[in-house]
Amino acid sequence: MRICIIGNSGHGLTILPELDRRQDIQVTGFCEGYPGEPNRTFRQEVVEKRQHKVRWYHSYRAMLEEERPDLVVIDGIFGEHGAMTMEALRRGIHVFVDKPVATQLKELDELEAVARNSSARLFAMLTMRYEATFYTARRLVEAGSIGQLRMLTGQKSYKLGKRPDFYRDREQFGGITPWISIHIIDLILWIARKRCISVSSLQDNHYNHGYGELEMTSLCSLQLEDNILASINSDYYRPKAAPTHGDDRLRIVGTEGILEVMNDRLTLISQDEAREMELMTPPDLFADCLRRIEMKDFSQDMDGIESTRISLLSRQSADEGGRLLFREERMGKRSFSFVLEEGVRNYAG
């Protein structure tokens, strides 16, 4: 299997463990995600340490044309994930792309159509599904250990540190909600197995250490089918002295118990007991992607599109200051209505 890689800006190097396990995978080409993108980690890990013979490109189109890989790892500048993904899918090349798979709703719709018509498949790097805590939590929910799901609340909190310049620019970066909150949005949709019927979000980009348009906080409220409530709070304010880079959390409230992931631990409080749960071993993210392609198991390949869509709609809700409502169309294809600030009525407060 021949693979090419575009960019080195996100989770692309989650392919490394599988590169080590499988001798039949050859990385044949690398294209920078944007002019001047640092690629030292890629160079060290793939070229020097693992001795892949890589041709270097400045144009990903030229690389795909020249190398004709079986699969491309897309880890470029976030605002170009969509174009890069469509280019590959149109050529029948499988895609393993970092989330969000696009940063504009219109482009996402186009990408979805391309994906549905392509012989190749699209897999998003929904990395948190493959962390033992969240993976085990989902299995326990499936097994009925907390009864009926009623509310899910999650958190991402990161140290800001030094970020690439493109983080300053909404068009290139996409925003904190599609870049960070999307992980929890995805976990929530994946665990609840329900569709989202409304989103209402807030975000802010003040006090951002001069990082242009970069938002530092984001708060998303999702209403899922069966009126399951969900919220996600994300921020880039995790202080330097914090013991870890990130503070990821998820609390899952069911009618018969509460599961919670915090500090890389999973606890369950049921009607009978409160205890820390032993963690299951999830598969490797990229191994799972390859397995699905080889087994033709495409049950999850649209999940990245859906989680991207909800995150972009959350961003839109925050930008426009309203709540977005979804409704089902007769055709089964989804459309939604947006609650605007028109039609306001006064309240004598």
Next chain:
Amino acid sequence: MRICIIGNSGHGLTILPELDRRQDIQVTGFCEGYPGEPNRTFRQEVVEKRQHKVRWYHSYRAMLEEERPDLVVIDGIFGEHGAMTMEALRRGIHVFVDKPVATQLKELDELEAVARNSSARLFAMLTMRYEATFYTARRLVEAGSIGQLRMLTGQKSYKLGKRPDFYRDREQFGGITPWISIHIIDLILWIARKRCISVSSLQDNHYNHGYGELEMTSLCSLQLEDNILASINSDYYRPKAAPTHGDDRLRIVGTEGILEVMNDRLTLISQDEAREMELMTPPDLFADCLRRIEMKDFSQDMDGIESTRISLLSRQSADEGGRLLFREERMGKRSFSFVLEEGVRNYAG
């Protein structure tokens, strides 16, 4: 000082420590909050243990007329807090009332006008302000220990257990948001010292063990001045095996640090260190109320009205499915506009 008490359904007996400390307080009358309200705790604690000579009433109006107390403790059925409070304020009797101070917005506006025109003062039982963790957190925020406030997220999770019948009825109970979430809403407003500029909430009353209209989950998103974001998630699903009745939390994100209350502990992560903070000793709730009356310190006596208003608007937002926006009127008196679902536009999804 002569005081009377109406009802025994909430936090009224937070007066006990002060009854013990001050010999000049006499409880002279008790009126049930609703016909058949259990009052065993009141009887045991006030009449038997502390030997107050109490006259018993079925009508709080008759009691206020007859006893003419200096202060009345209002702990009746929640839907009647407003009427009871106005009755007392109109008679010039100070009020120490459980939150919410009213359960309807129209009644709350009327109550606010009565309070502004009364010689007597209104104090709400904002009990969580007087817990050492939250009290200390506010002091640390005031002292600048986490820089500029950017996001506050809080939680209330309770065991449902057995509740009085009136919890089944929205009109009598008021709802989970004005009864439970209000505590965190109040803490957020009190700590941030900012006004709320929009609310968007969700709630649900399925799987409620036959408790009629009682909501089991509530999720409120508040946008404060300076675009400080806030959210509150509340539920009645805390499982039987949980070690405590409630699981109260508050996480306060600032530009220079994060404060967090969880498990009755307060931790601070700053740029320099991560540690558990020593807790300050807050004053007693009722002692503080009496001190304020005696010192004529009325700086906080409208806070209960404000926190009640935000909680009732959150409930309305959830009931109507939109986001409520506030705006400042030229007169300085506040009014707000409500974003309705009219004016929707379609999105070709």
